[in-house]
Amino acid sequence: MVYIALLRGINVGGKNKIDMKLLKQTFEQVGMNDVVTYINTGNIIFSYKGPLNTELSRILEEAIHYDFGLQIKVVVRSVDDVREIINAIPDTWKNDKDMKSDVMFLWDEIDDESVLKNLVIKPNIDTVKYIPGAILWSVDKKNVTKSGMLKIIGSKLYKQVTVRNVNTARKIYELMQAQI
Numbered sequence: 001m002v003y004i005a006l007l008r009g010i011n012v013g014g015k016n017k018i019d020m021k022l023l024k025q026t027f028e029q030v031g032m033n034d035v036v037t038y039i040n041t042g043n044i045i046f047s048y049k050g051p052l053n054t055e056l057s058r059i060l061e062e063a064i065h066y067d068f069g070l071q072i073k074v075v076v077r078s079v080d081d082v083r084e085i086i087n088a089i090p091d092t093w094k095n096d097k098d099m100k101s102d103v104m105f106l107w108d109e110i111d112d113e114s115v116l117k118n119l120v121i122k123p124n125i126d127t128v129k130y131i132p133g134a135i136l137w138s139v140d141k142k143n144v145t146k147s148g149m150l151k152i153i154g155s156k157l158y159k160q161v162t163v164r165n166v167n168t169a170r171k172i173y174e175l176m177q178a179q180i
Helices: 020-029 053-068 079-088 113-118 141-146 166-178
Strands: 002-007 033-038 043-047 074-078 099-106 127-131 134-140 161-165
Touching: 002 053, 002 079, 002 161, 002 166, 020 033, 020 043, 020 053, 033 166, 043 166, 053 074, 074 079, 074 099, 079 127, 079 134, 079 166, 099 141, 099 166, 113 127, 134 141, 161 166
Parallel strands: none
Antiparallel strands: 002 043, 002 074, 033 043, 099 134, 099 161, 127 134
16 A cells, blocks of 8 residues: 655754655665655655554654654555545645645544634635545635634644645645556
């Protein structure tokens, strides 16, 4: 099965620095195959025959702690999980000069539609959808400062998601597809 490991909070603002080549080696040392990293923010595609996502998360978190001395949360999703998320993103959503569109991958323990109740959503500005495994959020760039999107930063919920823009999410899925 092909998976993506999404690491939260690495190589951001000079904190939790991890070299992607070394991270690839860490994954290989704990039995992951066909390991490919994408950009420097912790997107690792790999294949593996073994435990379910939650067990994989634990294995990878422990390996990262052992090799790098960092407590990094890892969200693991299968290619099927990511396909469902990508298919739910409207084709018109982009991350460009006019639009900001993100995928907030949820920790398994909060992965439920009720998580939307914890968000500040401004209906005339924000478009927000829940799909199992993620929250999809889009706003016109001219309205970002008025959006509820920025209010999630610093909240309890924010510490239980890892965010990728839709362009990155689509590229991750493309790379996962290439391994099938």
